[in-house]
Amino acid sequence: MNPATGKPPFWLLAELTYRCPLHCAFCSNPVDYARHGAELDTAAWKRVLGEARALGAVQLGFSGGEPLLRDDLEALVAHARSLGFYTNLITSGVGLTAARARALKDAGLDHVQLSFQDSTRELNDFISSTRTFDMKSRVAALIKEAGFPMVLNCVMHRFNLPHVGRIVDMAERMGADFLELANTQYYGWAWHNRAALMPTVDELRDAEAIVVAHRERLASVGHAMKILWVSPDYADAKPKPCMSGWGAVFLVVAPDGVALPCHSARMLPGLQFPNLRETSVRDAWFDSAAFNAYRGDAWMNDTCGSCDERHADHGGCRCQAFLLAGDAAATDPACRKSAHRGRVDALLDAAAAAAVERTREAPLRFVPGAATGGGLVFRGDAASLALSAPSNALQAATP
Numbered sequence: 001m002n003p004a005t006g007k008p009p010f011w012l013l014a015e016l017t018y019r020c021p022l023h024c025a026f027c028s029n030p031v032d033y034a035r036h037g038a039e040l041d042t043a044a045w046k047r048v049l050g051e052a053r054a055l056g057a058v059q060l061g062f063s064g065g066e067p068l069l070r071d072d073l074e075a076l077v078a079h080a081r082s083l084g085f086y087t088n089l090i091t092s093g094v095g096l097t098a099a100r101a102r103a104l105k106d107a108g109l110d111h112v113q114l115s116f117q118d119s120t121r122e123l124n125d126f127i128s129s130t131r132t133f134d135m136k137s138r139v140a141a142l143i144k145e146a147g148f149p150m151v152l153n154c155v156m157h158r159f160n161l162p163h164v165g166r167i168v169d170m171a172e173r174m175g176a177d178f179l180e181l182a183n184t185q186y187y188g189w190a191w192h193n194r195a196a197l198m199p200t201v202d203e204l205r206d207a208e209a210i211v212v213a214h215r216e217r218l219a220s221v222g223h224a225m226k227i228l229w230v231s232p233d234y235a236d237a238k239p240k241p242c243m244s245g246w247g248a249v250f251l252v253v254a255p256d257g258v259a260l261p262c263h264s265a266r267m268l269p270g271l272q273f274p275n276l277r278e279t280s281v282r283d284a285w286f287d288s289a290a291f292n293a294y295r296g297d298a299w300m301n302d303t304c305g306s307c308d309e310r311h312a313d314h315g316g317c318r319c320q321a322f323l324l325a326g327d328a329a330a331t332d333p334a335c336r337k338s339a340h341r342g343r344v345d346a347l348l349d350a351a352a353a354a355a356v357e358r359t360r361e362a363p364l365r366f367v368p369g370a371a372t373g374g375g376l377v378f379r380g381d382a383a384s385l386a387l388s389a390p391s392n393a394l395q396a397a398t399p
């Protein structure tokens with residue numbers, strides 16, 4: 001065991017499948033997901049859950065893609081419950097019928113996180129490239145009827161930030177216990193769509209002020225719903241404490257069994273992540289070179305290594321450092337001390353310039369089966385294969 005690693009994972013995120021009926025333009029699944037190997041089967045997932053729990057993991061998220069597409073979800077939930085995990089289902093809602101909600105409750109599921117893409121049918125359906133808004137509204141009611149605590153999650157970007165007050169109203173109406181307003185993190189599909197998704201700093205500030213006002217209103221009437229505003233690190237010039245530190249708290253297992261410190265890390269060059277088909281969770285977590293690559297602070301450059309914030313933000317995000325600076329060991333370019341901060345400022349300047357043009361834009365319109373629209377590429381198998389083909393021009397997009 002590497003003595004520097006110390007603690008076991010607290011959180012296990014089981015990405016059961018990358019299959020998903022939705023096509024969100026900001027999806028955090030890898031852009032090349034269609035080239036990944038076969039999913040772990042039920043027995044392999046049960047073994048992984050057992051090993052992670054034996055190591056000390058307590059919180060378990062079933063995620064994807066859409067985990068409800070796995071017909072062994074109830075069996076995996078029941079197994080996780082028998083092991084003593086606190087279980088969360090992270091879902092788009094597609095496939096959650098009343099019967100399935102009851103079956104998951106009976107299996108011992110503790111908690112459900114339901115994603116919405118917006119408070120309006122038009123934008124929800126446009127950005128996910130599916131007609132799902134009405135279905136999601138019905139699923140929210142089913143989740144409450146089944147007696148689950150419910151988080152509504154909404155990824156925020158320049159299209160839906162002006163609707164933030166209506167999104168809060170919607171969550172309140174639906175009886176959400178918690179609303180997570182997650183400003184887009186620019187990895188995966190969002191990285192490819194960054195020019196279209198990125199809001200201006202002013203748009204973010206306006207939206208945050210509305211969130212603060214809603215928080216105060218809810219508190220003043222003793223309303224229990226909590227709102228989390230996930231910091232837009234580009235605009236705040238403050239790196240996020242990504243995954244609470246590399247290999248410190250979170251263990252992500254991809255559908256094909258690859259163990260990762262975060263769902264994006266697989267794109268980083270030079271790291272060989274262990275596959276849990278061949279490697280135990282204990283060996284992967286404590287002893288693999290990949291999980292030890294950015295643990296602690298010995299890997300940091302002088303900027304982070306001499307900074308008082310290094311134990312609070314862990315030097316920010318390695319994937320962001322790679323995407324923006326071309327070096328996974330660089331200071332996160334979101335940080336104002338980073339030598340590459342100018343690249344983030346250039347993206348924000350471009351967003352501000354684009355905002356001037358917006359009034360002339362055609363209204364967004366959902367077109368069934370469309371692979372692109374509104375300057376966006378929607379997530380899907382064909383787009384995944386095209387974007388990850390070495391010869392494709394889109395792959396060569398520069399920061």
Ligand code: SF4
Pocket residue numbers: 020021022023024026027028029064065066092115128379
């Ligand atoms: S972000 Fe959208 S497309 Fe991606 S997994 Fe979630 S629901 Fe599916």
Ligand code: SF4
Pocket residue numbers: 239303304305307308309310311313314315316331332335336337338
């Ligand atoms: S220099 Fe490094 S440790 Fe300091 S605030 Fe920036 S990213 Fe965090």
